[in-house]
Amino acid sequence: MQPEILVPSRISSLSLPEGALFPTFEYRPNMWRPLPSLVSQTMPVELIHKILVEAWSTMQGSGEWEKRSDLFRKVSLISRKWANVMTDVALHTIVIGTERDFEFYQRIILREFGVDPESKDHERVHLSAHEYFKSSNLYITLTEWTTMGTEFSFKCDYARIPHYIPSALYIEVSVNELPTNDVISHPFLPLFLCLSQYTNVSDLRLRWTYTHINRYTIPPQCSVRGVTYLRLVEFPRCNCQNFRHLVPGSHRLDCFSYRLPTLFPDLRHLHLETPYILKNLKILPGLTLLTLEAPPVHYLPSLGYFSSLMSWNVVSAVKSGLMRRTDGDALRKKIVVNGGLKKPLGWRKALAACQARGVELELRHVYKSPDVVPTLSATKSKV
């Protein structure tokens, strides 16, 4: 007869099967089996940590808050040791999408650190939390919004996140699809009110999860100090060319796409992961390094797989002053292209334009495999 409780007799591997939350249990009837409580007591903290980091990392989508909450609750019931490690893992990889995530973190953080007795008007975590969170990664997803006429709001109050998580090592923001209603002008204001409170964070990634033409305006009077490295994915396209009153090539004073880099006055390195017309970006003089990701995702029978610079229009941007030195004695500014094994399409002209204007252009062959499978959208783009 099978026993009702199966005890893990061994952990087959440190890496868990896909989708698994716990090590697989294996029943051996003739084997001595300690009580479950003894197993949890004797397992090394390092192993518990590795298991929980692995499990936590498999559920970082904004729609998976229930799984995260469930894992946290169940693991915390095993023993005090497991509960402590679980808390540490959750506070070092912070995932906030929904308001439920934020409420969950508020409870844990106030339990661990308490309230700052000096915070009279707004609740804030105790100052002792600042040092702890300096090694934490913060993942925010903008999602779950509501609209009423011209009023737009997210269910989660992102601007209050720094009240509870006052510092971080790295921040990544994913943006789920937002409304395309023209009367909604600045939905990103809460995000930038949040980011502007993290003056100790130098590494930031903004990741739009969909390709679109921008309809929003730059958040007024926002400045995010401290960010020196900014990585952008699916950056929204500027649509200023549709406004007939504008001089060709100019942008509205509140154009979000054009002016976004100006919100980061300390920016030194801008990294664009998906193609963008570079002359439609306002770059401040402090930027010294621009990295462009150009994987070999295009395909022609005559060429095989290849990468392309055509969608960036490097030549036009450099001619307009992109990455040009402002001081004749200063070091040359650099554009790095992360490409495949071959030179990308448009390389020769881009190199000539850069050399003529004192801009360093470097190709790094980071995509080693010639067999990258092209995506449908990539093969439809300009080749």
Ligand SMILES: [Zn+2]
């Ligand atoms: Zn524009």
